[in-house]
Amino acid sequence: MQKFIRSAIVPVAGLGTRLLPATKSQPKEMLPVARKPVVQYVAEELVANGIEQILFVTGRGKTSIENHFDHDPELARLLAASNKHELLEQLSAVELNAKFFYTRQRLQRGLGDAVLCGEHFAGEEPFVVALGDSIIGLNAASQAVSRMAELFQARHASCVLAVEEVPPEETVHYGIIEAAESEGDVFRVANLVEKPAPGQAPSNLAIAGRYVFSPLIFDMIRRVQPDSRGEIQLTDAIQLMCEEGRRVLALKLPPGEKRYDIGNFGSYFATFVEFALADPEYGPGLRETLERLLAQTANRA
Numbered sequence: 001m002q003k004f005i006r007s008a009i010v011p012v013a014g015l016g017t018r019l020l021p022a023t024k025s026q027p028k029e030m031l032p033v034a035r036k037p038v039v040q041y042v043a044e045e046l047v048a049n050g051i052e053q054i055l056f057v058t059g060r061g062k063t064s065i066e067n068h069f070d071h072d073p074e075l076a077r078l079l080a081a082s083n084k085h086e087l088l089e090q091l092s093a094v095e096l097n098a099k100f101f102y103t104r105q106r107l108q109r110g111l112g113d114a115v116l117c118g119e120h121f122a123g124e125e126p127f128v129v130a131l132g133d134s135i136i137g138l139n140a141a142s143q144a145v146s147r148m149a150e151l152f153q154a155r156h157a158s159c160v161l162a163v164e165e166v167p168p169e170e171t172v173h174y175g176i177i178e179a180a181e182s183e184g185d186v187f188r189v190a191n192l193v194e195k196p197a198p199g200q201a202p203s204n205l206a207i208a209g210r211y212v213f214s215p216l217i218f219d220m221i222r223r224v225q226p227d228s229r230g231e232i233q234l235t236d237a238i239q240l241m242c243e244e245g246r247r248v249l250a251l252k253l254p255p256g257e258k259r260y261d262i263g264n265f266g267s268y269f270a271t272f273v274e275f276a277l278a279d280p281e282y283g284p285g286l287r288e289t290l291e292r293l294l295a296q297t298a299n300r301a
């Protein structure tokens with residue numbers, strides 16, 4: 001656990017249109033993955049990586065995120081009165097050992113714009129950005145952010161990105177790095193290409209939802225022109241850093257700390273099943289149910 005970087009910005013203001021109708025009146029970041037909402041895994045991971053203060057960049061319809069991390073005295077009293085001590089303990093774990101702050105992105109103008117909402121919070125210090133719809137590692141067991149912060153400090157970088165290998169046909173969904181040089185799992189980034197078509201991607205290394213930035217990123221975001229949908233992309237701001245010769249590094253996530261993207265139904269379903277299978281109480285029963293269902297489908301085919 002590093003202590004060099006203490007602040008993290010967690011953007012949770014997106015509309016989540018790819019998960020409609022599930023996200024019509026609830027944030028995608030509050031969708032449950034097994035027992036907990038996505039954003040709780042994100043906060044737990046950050047705290048386990050030495051982060052002491054977290055700014056959620058929220059928007060309309062996202063108040064349930066604030067409520068989730070707030071103390072609920074009525075519920076606590078009720079559980080205590082009915083001797084539900086185990087549940088009480090789980091609830092107090094939600095109130096993590098960190099300070100939570102909230103600000104609103106008034107218009108959903110893209111991830112870059114959401115990060116810019118955290119400028120005053122970050123001040124002059126380097127900080128982490130963790131996407132509120134992505135979990136790193138099974139049950140968020142990942143020290144990737146700590147390793148990224150150490151790399152940032154040791155190499156005097158302006159930005160460190162987490163990246164992961166994706167199959168060639170999937171580069172079209174992600175920001176992909178073009179590496180100038182590499183040493184083990186660390187890459188110097190020369191360029192970023194947003195959602196390249198198969199065959200045109202400079203690598204199969206996709207940006208994976210965790211970043212460490214120097215405050216310089218805010219100036220870069222301000223210089224970015226909105227894209228065709230009117231959104232200010234964070235990737236474009238990082239590309240500006242590359243073009244100016246700033247040190248932008250990427251750290252490849254090991255297979256045991258993969259990124260679980262909750263932004264589309266395909267990977268949301270797969271993530272839910274994987275986390276539920278790992279549940280000590282319900283996992284074994286679910287495995288049996290799935291095996292039975294799969295056997296039935298195979299018999300029908």
Ligand code: UTP
Pocket residue numbers: 011012013014015016017018019029057105107108109110111113114131132133134263
């Ligand atoms: P996405 O790129 O998945 O965008 O956001 P989205 O708008 O939420 O989803 P779709 O495309 O409509 O389905 C990645 C992360 O950045 C946040 C989201 O909340 C999510 O955690 N985000 C995105 C913002 O905070 N503001 C934005 O304007 C866009």
